[in-house]
Amino acid sequence: xxxxxxxxxxxxxxxxxxxxxxxxxxxxxxxxxxxxxxxxxxxxxxxxxxxxxxxxxxxxxxxxxxxxxxxxxxxxxxxxxxxxxxxxxxxxxxxxxxxxxxxxxxxxxxxxxxxxxxxxxxxxxxxxxxxxxxxxxxxxxxxxxxxxxxxxxxxxxxxxxxxxxxxxxxxxxxxxxxxxxxxxxxxxxxxxxxxxxxxxxxxxxxxxxxxxxxxxxxxxxxxxxxxxxxxx
Numbered sequence: 001x002x003x004x005x006x007x008x009x010x011x012x013x014x015x016x017x018x019x020x021x022x023x024x025x026x027x028x029x030x031x032x033x034x035x036x037x038x039x040x041x042x043x044x045x046x047x048x049x050x051x052x053x054x055x056x057x058x059x060x061x062x063x064x065x066x067x068x069x070x071x072x073x074x075x076x077x078x079x080x081x082x083x084x085x086x087x088x089x090x091x092x093x094x095x096x097x098x099x100x101x102x103x104x105x106x107x108x109x110x111x112x113x114x115x116x117x118x119x120x121x122x123x124x125x126x127x128x129x130x131x132x133x134x135x136x137x138x139x140x141x142x143x144x145x146x147x148x149x150x151x152x153x154x155x156x157x158x159x160x161x162x163x164x165x166x167x168x169x170x171x172x173x174x175x176x177x178x179x180x181x182x183x184x185x186x187x188x189x190x191x192x193x194x195x196x197x198x199x200x201x202x203x204x205x206x207x208x209x210x211x212x213x214x215x216x217x218x219x220x221x222x223x224x225x226x227x228x229x230x231x232x
Contacts, residue, residue, distance in 0.1 A: 001045040002220055003154040005145075005175070006032060007133060007161035008052055009108050012101030020094040022163045025190045026074055032160060032188055033107050034121040035217060039116065043220040046116050046152050048145065049104060050133035050161070050171065052095035053121035060129045062090035068167050078127045079140055087127055093174050097124065120145045131170035134178065146178055156181040159219065160188035165202050171211045183212040 009032065015021040036047060054060070062069040069092045077084045089196040095102040103109060104119075111117060122143050123130040129137045133145050149157070157180045168189050176182040184206065191198070206213050 002043050002154070002156045002158070003046040003048060003149060004035065004042070004044045005048045005050060005133060005159045005161075005171060006036075007159060007171055008095075008163070009048045009049065009105050009161050010052060010095055010101065011103055011105060012052075013162045014105060018094075019092050022190050022192055025162050026056055028188050028190060029105055029107055030162070032186075033111070034067070035112055035160075035188065036108075036114075036117075040216065044116070046118065046149070046154060047114065048133070048148070049108065049112070049117065049119045049166075049189070050145070050167070051102070051121050052130075052167075053097050053102060053105065053124045054095050055124065055126040056093075056096050058096075058123065058126050060088070060091050060123070061091055061093045065090060067220045075129060075137070077138060078136075079138070084138075086129075088137070092197050095123070118148055120148065131167045132174040133167070133171040134174035137170075145222065149180070154182075158183050158185055160185045162190060164189040164191035165193055165198060169202060169205065172206070172211045176210045180209070181216055183218060185217050186213055186215050 012018040012020055013022050014025050057064050062071055065073065067090055069090065071090045072087055075086045075088055075091045120133055120143055122133055125141055131137060133143060135142050157175050159168055161168055168184060172182050172184050203213060
């Protein structure tokens with residue numbers, strides 16, 4: 001069974017009014033909507049919209065630490081007794097629960113009546129950062145995404161959305177590590193950093209974790225016994 005995972009297509013990530021706009025992200029709204037409407041042709045058994053859903057004092061916000069936006073910051077493990085750390089970026093306040101910025105972009109919001117469509121929230125625990133739709137950066141707290149996909153017998157996922165080099169990447173790597181046949185569709189995603197150096201590391205990270213990167217949506221395997229995809 002095949003699922004489409006659409007990551008963080010929310011108002012705060014789109015220009016011109018978003019608090020944390022991803023460059024050119026408005027370009028993929030209609031193509032993603034078109035893909036949803038091709039559900040039967042693409043044989044999507046389920047469609048998941050992953051959503052950032054932060055508290056007002058979330059630890060990933062620069063304001064929460066009285067530091068400049070986009071500063072590098074050393075996160076400490078939220079687990080008592082665990083002294084491990086991770087270095088990350090502090091962001092502008094974005095996707096605060098029940099605000100305009102946290103809502104799905106209007107064309108996708110109109111699709112939420114769909115019986116095969118599920119919204120999964122991440123980032124709602126204030127003391128830890130999240131990029132993956134499956135868990136926090138520590139892999140301690142798990143969202144409902146894996147359980148939902150298992151319930152519906154999903155074995156293959158396509159991941160699209162925002163941002164390619166953060167939440168799309170992390171969600172895809174988590175999916176592959178959990179055993180899903182995982183593909184990112186590059187034409188339906190946009191990155192915060194898309195320079196050659198960042199993209200080279202990005203592609204290496206995907207290859208190291210058995211995530212496929214293709215330019216366009218690949219045909220479902222049932223359509224052909226010898227499917228060929230174009231690796232970027």
